[in-house]
Amino acid sequence: MLTAHMLGKQYKTEWALRPLTLQLGTGLHGLLGPNGAGKSTLLRLFAGMLAPTTGDALLRGSSVRDFRRNGGRIGYLPQNMRVLPQFTARQWLLHAASLQSKASLKERMLIVDDVLEQVNLRSEADVPARSYSFGMIKRLGVAQALLSASDLLIVDEPTAGLDPEERIRLRRVLAEAAATRVVLLSTHVLGDIGASCREVIVLGRGRLMYHGSTQGLAGFAEDRTWAWETSENEWRRMPLDGLLSARKTDEGILCRALSERSPSPFAQRVEPTMEEGYLALMGHQDHQEAGGLF
Numbered sequence: 473m474l475t476a477h478m479l480g481k482q483y484k485t486e487w488a489l490r491p492l493t494l495q496l497g498t499g500l501h502g503l504l505g506p507n508g509a510g511k512s513t514l515l516r517l518f519a520g521m522l523a524p525t526t527g528d529a530l531l532r533g534s535s536v537r538d539f540r541r542n543g544g545r546i547g548y549l550p551q552n553m554r555v556l557p558q559f560t561a562r563q564w565l566l567h568a569a570s571l572q573s574k575a576s577l578k579e580r581m582l583i584v585d586d587v588l589e590q591v592n593l594r595s596e597a598d599v600p601a602r603s604y605s606f607g608m609i610k611r612l613g614v615a616q617a618l619l620s621a622s623d624l625l626i627v628d629e630p631t632a633g634l635d636p637e638e639r640i641r642l643r644r645v646l647a648e649a650a651a652t653r654v655v656l657l658s659t660h661v662l663g664d665i666g667a668s669c670r671e672v673i674v675l676g677r678g679r680l681m682y683h684g685s686t687q688g689l690a691g692f693a694e695d696r697t698w699a700w701e702t703s704e705n706e707w708r709r710m711p712l713d714g715l716l717s718a719r720k721t722d723e724g725i726l727c728r729a730l731s732e733r734s735p736s737p738f739a740q741r742v743e744p745t746m747e748e749g750y751l752a753l754m755g756h757q758d759h760q761e762a763g764g765l766f
């Protein structure tokens with residue numbers, strides 16, 4: 473449904489995104505990668521807001537930029553969205569709907585009621601945005617993006633700075649929206665992806681590193697994720713190379729590490745998490761580029 477065909481973006485001599493080819497169907501797709509990996513560039517290319525240097529992004533077979541020019545609507549929530557504080561959510565969305573649609577006021581009010589319900593903001597819909605929490609502003613942003621997201625909804629780091637409860641709420645909103653459309657969610661919070669996405673795209677330094685299932689991503693750390701219990705004293709002397717986590721337990725410290733060889737006589741191989749797979753994949757890139765072995 474949404475396709476990137478040799479889609480790439482270059483600024484002067486630097487590739488923000490090297491040409492990549494992808495196909496995404498209905499559902500929630502996570503986009504991961506470190507700072508500067510090219511995530512926002514890819515999202516803006518998919519949203520038709522940026523002209524590609526190579527290839528194209530196609531939505532239902534037409535270029536996303538033609539799709540927009542011909543009145544097709546793509547919902548896009550940028551990283552830093554702003555709302556005028558004197559507006560209520562309802563006023564803000566009615567205004568946004570009036571810019572996008574020739575529907576009557578009555579029809580627009582029904583559409584706005586529907587998106588307010590979807591993001592769980594109906595009870596606060598008539599309160600000025602100045603009294604909204606950060607999470608409520610984000611949900612309002614998603615509501616605004618939903619107004620125009622008939623086929624495609626793109627959200628750039630919507631959960632940054634949210635408390636766990638708001639994150640769960642927002643993830644639920646996105647999962648519901650993904651039942652009937654392609655939803656692309658860019659985030660630095662790996663938990664957001666593991667909890668809600670079946671598919672994940674990983675970018676690293678402008679390159680496509682991985683596209684597939686979350687289990688497939690965990691597979692990059694298969695056979696080299698180790699766990700063992702150690703004392704606090706030993707843990708203090710331990711080299712940090714490859715150490716993924718260290719958690720205090722009643723018996724001591726539970727360590728997990730990524731390593732080709734056993735990091736301790738007591739270490740046992742364990743099932744890696746998606747996060748560990750991601751770290752293994754990104755570490756692999758660093759080592760490849762440094763010309764070393766991993």
Ligand SMILES: Nc1ncnc2c1ncn2[C@@H]1O[C@H](COP(=O)(O)OP(=O)(O)OP(=O)(O)O)[C@@H](O)[C@H]1O
Pocket residue numbers: 483487488489505506507508509510511512513514
């Ligand atoms: N308008 C621009 N002009 C020149 N370089 C740019 C421009 N926009 C982005 N870049 C560069 O392209 C690369 C990718 O940027 P992008 O914003 O897509 O990364 P990102 O993965 O979204 O990063 P972050 O997680 O920090 O938001 C970066 O090196 C960035 O400096």
